[in-house]
Amino acid sequence: MRTNDVILKTATQLIIFIIIIFSIYVFLAGHHNPGGGFIGGLMTAAAFVLLGLAFDIDTVKKTIPIDFKMITALGLLIAVLTGVGAFVFGANFLTHTFDYFMLPLLGETELATALLFDIGVYLVVIGVTLTIIFSIGEDQK
Amino acid sequence: MNNLIIAPLLIPLLTGVILLFLRKHIVAQKVLSMLSGLAIIATSGVLLGDVLTNGVGSYQLGGWQPPFGIVLVADSLSVLLVLFSSIILVATTLFTYKGLDLERKNYYYYPLVQFLLTGIIGAFLTGDLFNLFVFFEVLLMSSYALIVLGGTKTQLGESIKYVLVNVISSALFVTAVAFLYSMTGTLNMADLSQRIAEIGQPGLVTVVALLFLIVFGMKAAIFPLYFWLPGSYSAPPPVISAIFAGLLTKVGIYAIYRVFTIIFYHHPEITHQIIGILATITMIVGVIGAVAYNDLHKILVYNVVAGVGFILLGLSSFNEDGLFGGIFYLLHDMMIKAALFLLVGAIIAITQTTKMNQASGIIKHYPLLGWSFLVAALSLAGVPPLSGFFGKLALIQGGFLAEQYVFVGVLLLSSLLVLYSVMRIFFLVILGEDRLPETHNSGQIKGLVYPSVFLLVLSFLMGMGAEFVYPYVADATFTLLNPEIYIEAVLKE
Secondary structure: OOOOOHHHHHHHHHHHHHHHHHHHHHHHHOOOOOOOHHHHHHHHHHHHHHHHHHOOHHHHHHHOOOOHHHHHHHHHHHHHHHHHHHHHOOOOOOOOOEEEEEEOOOEEEEEEOHHHHHHHHHHHHHHHHHHHHHHHHHOOO | OHHHHOHHHHHHHHHHHHHHHOOOOHHHHHHHHHHHHHHHHHHHHHHHHHHHHHOOEEEEHHHOOOOOOOEEEEOHHHHHHHHHHHHHHHHHHHHHHHHOOHHHHHOOHHHHHHHHHHHHHHHHHEOEHHHHHHHHHHHHHHHHHHHHOOOOHHHHHHHHHHHHHHHHHHHHHHHHHHHHHHHHOOOEHHHHHHHHHHHOOOHHHHHHHHHHHHHHHHHHOOOOOOOOHHHHHHOOOHHHHHHHHHHHHHHHHHHHHHHHHHHOOOOOOOHHHHHHHHHHHHHHHHHHHHHHOOEHHHHHHHHHHHHHHHHHHHHHHOOHHHHHHHHHHHHHHHHHHHHHHHHHHHHHHHHOOOEHHHOOOHHHHOHHHHHHHHHHHHHHHOOOOOHHHHHHHHHHHHHHHOOOHHHHHHHHHHHHHHHHHHHHHHHHHHOOOOOOOOOOOHHHHHHHHHHHHHHHHHHHHHHHOHHHHHHHHHHHHHHHHOHHHHHHHHOOO
8 A cells, every 4th residue: 555645746746857957957068067968867867767756657657658768779879870970071980060059048059969969878878777667667566 | 981991880780779669570670680781791891802902991980080089990800700790690680580489589689689790890890999898898788688588597597697707807808908008098909009019018018918818718718718608608599699609709709819919919928828728728628528518509519619729729829820720710610600500500490409319310301401510510620622621721830830739739639529529410410310309390490591501601612712712811810910000000190
């Protein structure tokens, strides 16, 4: 029988957004400050794990109806394709570049193609972590 | 553009990723795996011709100059090995069409094999020591998953041992790389070679060299680090064993060849002598195992160990003939070992047992299978017109030139015992009176024999057309003996 953990559930509903926003911040900061795809992905995964702890795995599956194995595959595909993309510009595999762009709201921003590769890493880390945790967790049934 | 060098690495990686999306579509997986194998054969074939005419090629990842970035280096040895690995991929993929249960195919067999090949090809092509470690891990991770795929009791037991041994050897690898980095400050192999040549390989570097020998020896299964191999290679289904026997130990051997010809070649009287002694004992241990057992898998697995000894002997004699023989035998061994494991897989599918004395008379019902096995067995032992002969001949010449008479004597005697061990299978299981279980029918075996026939035909052509293969292997030998060619190609200004 589950105890009535209303405090945990309410707190989770708030905290989870803070964790995800922080993880995305860390993910984007990776180029100039400590952070990056790996740690950002782990934190995002941690947010989902918290959701799984406060509710249960079925709730998480209902909230995020995605196969995490596909997320891993998608991340790998993105990472490889950013490397292959360099061929289009006649450069070697994994050649990266950056430039400054004027973006609305953000002003002058440095955008690097390394970010695209990092999105791949981010997705792979989320996919792998959650696949591991949820496939172990499911065996309890 | 020389993007050709990275193509053999990218093809299996991309295919593997795409196959992850196609989990439910087994037919698409089969077709794509096959296409990937053929594409790697084509690109590495073109690359091989390119290396022979234009010399060693190097490719800077991300456009960073070595030694600061990672380089891929394509010399004849690595490209030959890439070519032969992809041939084995094609043959084993063909075998899986009928020779692997649907359960395993459903659980990512094909993507795992593609990732395994990514790791193997990456390890062959890389010119950076830490990158070599990473590719070793890529191939090991895939092999962990492949060895346990299916989850039978023996597989679980053996995979624990296999994972444990490889985790330890990987930790040692990192330690060895750390020692070397702290001494030289670089990880690029060409740069390492130059710096060690400058300081003349002092004793401490030799110690690190031996640490590398332990690390790669554990992957390549030399004595006394082979103990994990007999169990783990006989646990998974035949097609996975064939991939392992054809490719995995060979990556360790390649790494030993590479490291001890490019980086640590200044004190061969210590390092190469030790390799020679270990290789000799490996041969002895291998043939003892091969002769001792009555189990088909065990006999083949110990032949893998003996083969490792043969190949490393070429490195130990460290002259043109020895290295030529080692490389030629390595290429031959990859194909023949894969073919033998596939043939034995087919035999086990008929007899339903791995024991030698429980069934016999296969040749009456399956002549193609029987005669293929005979050809494979004779080729393994090195009977003249077949591919095993030229490698061993050159190995023996190299051994005599280096005055390693004891090693050569053991090599000859081991060849005899290797022949005895496989001919025993031929006489007891394939010939003999008709004692097959009732369940066998000729339809189920058809698709299982053709892949091995394909490999045997190639290996036969390699033996008959040794003259055609000769320039490639000779070029590989030349590069190994003259590391400045390699260094020049990587660090060209």
